[in-house]
Amino acid sequence: MIFSRTLFAAAVAATLQFFVPAIAIADDLTAIRQAGVIRIGTEGTYPPFTFHDASNKLTGFDVEIGREVAKRLGVNAEFLEGKWDGLIAGLDARRYDAVINQVGITEARKAKYDFSNPYIASRAVLIVRNDNDAIRTFADLKGKKSAQSLTSNFGKLAEQHGATLVGTDGFDQSIQLVLNGRADATINDSLSFLDFRKHKPDAKVRVVAQQSNADHSGIIVRKGNPDLVAAINKALDDIKRDGTYERLAATYFGADVSN
Known part of the structure; x- marks a missing residue:
């Protein structure tokens, strides 16, 4: 009797597997496109990457990269400024969709977050x-x-x-x-x-x-966003292909900074 009940319970459990819907977490790219905006965390106090110019406009190499990526994703870029120590934590709190602020690509960070391909190199x-x-x-x-x-x-x-x-x-x-x-x-x-x-x-x-050896920085997003990472990588490729990257690098550094 105990054996029969065990078999019955196993059969029920196996049957239920076909009827319990899987809980899927949507890639952030879907929410970003639905909202029409990508929220980007940045310092705003770190020239020439992210800073305010004489007219107090937020600008800089990283800021312009963010704007160009957003354009190619078909959304607007909304920059939210914060101190460096809290930027990456802002991803965990879902305050940002991405951080663009010279975030170095390290194995420790890759274990917890996703990165785009490198968009800049430094030594x-x-x-x-x-x-x-x-x-x-x-x-x-x-x-x-x-x-x-x-x-x-x-x-x-x-x-x-x-x-x-x-x-x-x-x-x-x-x-x-x-x-x-x-x-x-x-x-x-x-x-x-x-x-x-x-x-x-x-x-x-x-x-x-x-x-x-060069250190590389990338656009950092929450873990588990392959569609978003792929879309950002395509945008970065397009930025380099159409000459936009070369123009921005010349403006802020007077040199190629991709390698």
Whole structure:
């Protein structure tokens, strides 16, 4: 009797599998197109990627990439500004559909989120004053002062090469400390240096070394959105194919920054 009941229960369970509808979570692309807008998280305080110009208009390379992607998705771009520490968390809270803010593609992030293909590449570069001949490689930082944001990866790299860190708030302050001799060097982002050189071509600093491996950034979205990622990737391909990417790169960096 117990055996029969067991068989009966198993049969019922198997039958029910055909009648219980599967609960599917719709890809965010559907909701974005229905709403007619893609909500993009960004800092708005990180030139030349995302910042406010003299007329207080939000602009920058990442912002323009976001606008072009939205156009090719057939929707409007709505930018929601926030501090860096809360941007990616905003995806979890569903405040944003995507974040475009120089978010590096890392294995740790890929485990929790989806990324587009890379849309920009950067390298760590070693910057010194023009008259500094003592530092030519990263190894030459040993025993020298390097101007760095203390919690940045660049600061960790400088320490790994034996430098003493001089704490700063960011790129501009780091460069100024190198220029006035309070620091011997700074390790910083190649993209930031291109932007700096574009606006201040006569500044007496130069790049003496760069890392061979590039870091890539992508558009980050919630996990489980293959349709959205595919649509964003197609938009990025179209932006590069039709010359839009080249124009934006020339405007903000004066160079190709895709590789």
